[in-house]
Amino acid sequence: MPELPEVETTRRGIEPHIDGRSITAVTIRQPRLRWPIPQQVSKSLPGARVQAVSRRGKYLLITTSSGTLLAHLGMSGSLRILPTGTAAGKHDHVDIEFDGAHILRFTDPRRFGCMLWLEPGVTSHPLLDSLGPEPLGDEFSGEYLFKRSRTRKVPIKSFIMDSQVVVGVGNIYANEALYMSGINPRRMAGRVSAARFDELATAIRQVLGNAITAGGTTLRDFTNSEGNPGYFKQSLNVYGRRGLPCNGCGSALKEIRMGGRSTVYCTACQK
């Protein structure tokens, strides 16, 4: 379930269990993810010590004394902390053991995720280098979006989901942020005003920030088997609500497909 809030929740969940710890073993059961897991992951990690657990967009970076593990959870991936020796299921592709006591387990049924490797000191990678700013960072603003959008001939929804424009806005939160700011997802990005981009930027920050806060609930029982309580269903205004009444005006929400993705909006409230 990884959009940016889930990835950040994962980062916060695993960090206290692995930061500063030593890796004692690596088990790769299925190396065929989106790209094959490079050999350095199993060769270089054992004996290394974790120095930082960070995030860039939806990528997680586990920096160690011998190199950096770059991971993406794709559509169905998860990372959990479990006791050493926990039986592995069909889609438990990688285990990284710490201090012989517990493991960081990568599970991903669809295998759209990845685990890649950066040599020590390397911070640049093709997957990272062209990413746009963090939506919760200082660089991101309505003014920024306005400037970037002037020459673009794509719908506003596609625009904000473009990771070169801004990272971390997935399908759910794109739908929600456009609803919150009253913008029709089909409107051309180049024809959205500066004032409306201010509202959109604020909405993106708010919806992602709220979701991260709600993710804290998941965080507490992180080592248990998932289950996403609070946030989903309760806080969503449009995603997954096709045909149901708009929370603002009561008219039935419309669903269309844009770029193959489910897009739900209120034809009355979003112009």
Next chain:
DNA sequence: AGAGGTACCTGGCAGC
């Protein structure tokens, strides 16, 4: 260069 479509993979669910 930018826009649009396809591909990767498995599981769950609606409909027959």
Next chain:
DNA sequence: TGCTGCCAGGTACCTC
């Protein structure tokens, strides 16, 4: 109960 087809929170890559 079982089959088929469609859908799913992502994104790199190919073509036009």
